[in-house]
Amino acid sequence: MRFGIWAAMLAAALWGGPARAAWMEASSEHFVIYANDSEKDITRFAQQLERYHAGMAYVLGSQVAKPSPSNRVTVYVVKNAREVRQLHGGDNKFVGGFYVPRAGGSLAIVPAVQSANGAVTWSMIILLHEYAHHFLISTNVAAMPRWLSEGSAEFFASAKFEPDGSLWLGRPANHRAGELFYAQDVTAADLLDPTEYDKRKHTTYDAFYGKSWLLYHYLIFGGDRKGQLPRYTDLLAKGRGQRAAALEAFGDFDTLEKDLDRYLKQRKMTAVTLKPEKLAIGPVSLRALSAGEAEIMPVRIRSRRGVTREEATTLLVEARAVAAKYPDDAAVLAALAECEVDAGHDPEAIAAADAAIARDPSQVNAYVQKGLALFRQAEENEGDETARAAAYKAARAPFIALNRRENDHPLPLIYFYRSFVEQGQEPPKLAVDGLIRAVQLAPFDLGLRMTLGTTLLRLGRSPEARIVLGPVANNPHGGGMSAFAHRLIERMEKDPSWKGEDLGKEMPEDAEGEGGEGG
Template sequence: MPIHKRQTGRSSRLLAAIGAAVAVNLASAVAAHAEWLRAETDHFIVYGDTSEASLRRYARKVERFDALLRTYYPIETDYEIPKLEIFMANGRRDMNRISPGIDDGVAGYYTPNSERIHAVVDTRSPMGDVVVFHEYAHHFMFQMRANAYPSWFVEGFAEYYSTADVVNDRIQFGFHNPGRMNSLTPGANTWADMAHVLKWRVTASGRYPAHLYYAQAWAMTHYFMSTPERIRMLGDYLTAVISGVDSVVAMQNATGRTPDELQNDVRRYLTGRINVLSPQIELPEPEVTITRLPKSVAEAVWLDIRLDNEPVVETPSDDDGRTKKSESQKAREAREEAEQRAELIRSALAMAETHKADRTGLLLAARAHRLEKRPDLALATLEPSLDNAQTDADILRVAAMALLDQARAETDPEAAQGLRRRASGYLARAMDADPTDFRIYLGLNDTRRGGPRYPTDNDVSTLEVATALAPQSFEARLRLADAYMARDMNAQAILVLMPVSNSPHRSAYTRRAREVIARARAEMGLVVEDQAEAPEDSDQSETPASDATE
């Protein structure tokens, strides 16, 4: 599945056609260039094929941005929060290595729903920092306890902080967003109805383009962040919405303004001098630990991420009927997806052969075999390493997932249960080795779903841990909500799914969340809200990696 829009046609087919030849020579071509370093801070792990000084500067910059957000929005937890991985791409060549055929205008992306929560930034793009700050604001917001914010504010919050200027001796935020301003300047009668923006729903006629919703979300957030009085009103509004009050009603109660009056207020605000804030806060100098990646790991960086982004269980493209694609176009895109998948498998196996004597080669080969629907070969690759002394969480987890692949295809119930028990044993050992990897807990859930007495208290607890470790994962939230619903815990299901339902970026996840919430509300005897569609996505960098998981 694509993580963002890919170019179709000749370029994609050409990439696939030369994939096998490229893979054979990949090791020698990359080895001469790859000098990858790893920088670790309190909240990030940043990888870059760059100088130590450049990597240290970048790691400090994103850590200071995190400190800025935490100054205004403290997050208290009683457990360790996994660090976000950021990969620094050095221009379009690297961007195409990680996503063949990626649009030239994509300056980076963030994906919370693949096998790996991570971000990629094109460090040569002038929009690189804007993309990373925007996406990290989304990532950060999901860690807040009261995170069921309305869609427009989810997007407006990220847009507002995305233009922050973070340097060693100064932090400023609240700058103009030129792209959003351009969307709003044609005139008052071109703006989308503010009531629809507040509910993040398209008009019946579909008259207003999606980019207006995003632009007005940014403008409205900027307006409310501009004075202490407006910040107080915004807080009252958000509190009311989170408690279940209709967004339009809550806004009018908090501000005393109708949607039309609020729209005029925001428009007048934008015509004046908007506030750029320079907070007088002291942020400690971030500590950065830099290490050099082993040669095999450095050479496989982009393949490693591509393998994580490619779902083992393939599903049809997320087409909700609004894309208006012809059947021939859908078929062509499906062929190109298959070609790129085949090229990835060939490249991964070729690289694995180069490094067959170490951990990198084992994991590349095993994951590639899973993609080609050969879990038996994946297990055969890992088998020599699966003794009782093995403590590598990734090797144990991948072996367990290969066993679960076999269990899904097994027609003998007793044999399938035996495979699941073996997988559960490997996952338990993986959890001991790395208790902060949410994928391990989802794997444990895979061993139990559909089993006797599912979901038990322990099943629910396992999913609660997965969601706590990765609150950004829509897959984890949907699984937990399903378990809650099976236990008649409808209110809890609604609570865990509201951030998914309110995501400004529509996907199969958001539609599924709204369906479950509607069912939960109906079972509780509550009014089922209108399921009108959200606007189209406006930013490719924010599209979830895939609607399929393992």
């Protein structure tokens, strides 16, 4: 998602010193962190992330419902930036971390993050920027223009953690100073009227992120434009176009540009500091991973990231070797089940998942992987209607069991809906309501939003569909899926009676994006 765009600016700051002794899990209200690190450092890291969440909630006046355990963001801390690049894939040699938003499985993969008190380092900025996106999309029903999304994320990411538990937000984004002064210029008009910005060819790195931060910071702290940003967002929420809303709220773009230039050149900028009493956070639970969990962790991270079938076949050899050494470790068996699913070995995946659940019924991933394997078997079932119905009933069973253990896990709701669609049946109201609830639980999963948006369209609920699809259409890195959502919204606006009868005609060939439904 967004990591892939601006990670090219990253030179990740790494911890020095000797190798750490053991893999640890730090579990808190909104995060699960896995790192080969000391108890002290991983605890401080988890507390800082929780304080950051609390600080955003306080400043924005927004509260996010406590996520179910499996819907927290999982942070995997790997050895260095080189390992991050290998996991990310592609040929971008500057990638220093990335985030994948998935219902029931959002994850971030970062190098060792310097969590010492003080101003945050590059690697921490990356993580805080992406979590800001995660938080903002979880607390806003309406879609945000790209500049507002990126500017606000930059605003919060330049944080500073004090030893007494205080938190600074809105500090100058010094990491953007170079692009603001030396990169290709981006004007306020470019930000506020994206049609003009998009008309130009962007062959070199420009100041979009820096200028977005500057405009957001100015509207928050500038003083002479108080109330204009809420006015702007209110106009957008009422359906006003981006350019029209900006002109009504901010006035002449050239005047705004001159004001921004003066603001950038001033010697000091305002920031906000939040004392510890305003940042109430819950406890951080620590657990040392078992020997088997620690040994299979590299396999688990690669599988969680996502692999091709060829990569999965190679990875499975490693997973089976670890499982042979630790045949009674439920976490190892659950990881093995995921590798078997990735490699297309459904019976073996089901056997490994059953073995994991038998040893530890709390192994959530084992239920998920068993369900995925059974769903694939059901999809391939060529029997009569009765046989297919029985296969899908069996496929639903692990997700139903998971739902009983974790009522707000989104995947059981998603696959309950899919079990009807994949049989060619009209999903009942209960299944559609479950899909709506899944989006409420995981609004950051754009693929899931796409599924719900097209479902609501076919049901004749186009006003709701437009709201659901807004963040997909406005995602600047969504590729074909974003273009598809944008076309659907335009068509619904032109023809409110349209129910997607010829939906396929609107779909670009590359209408896929990051953020699936698990697996």
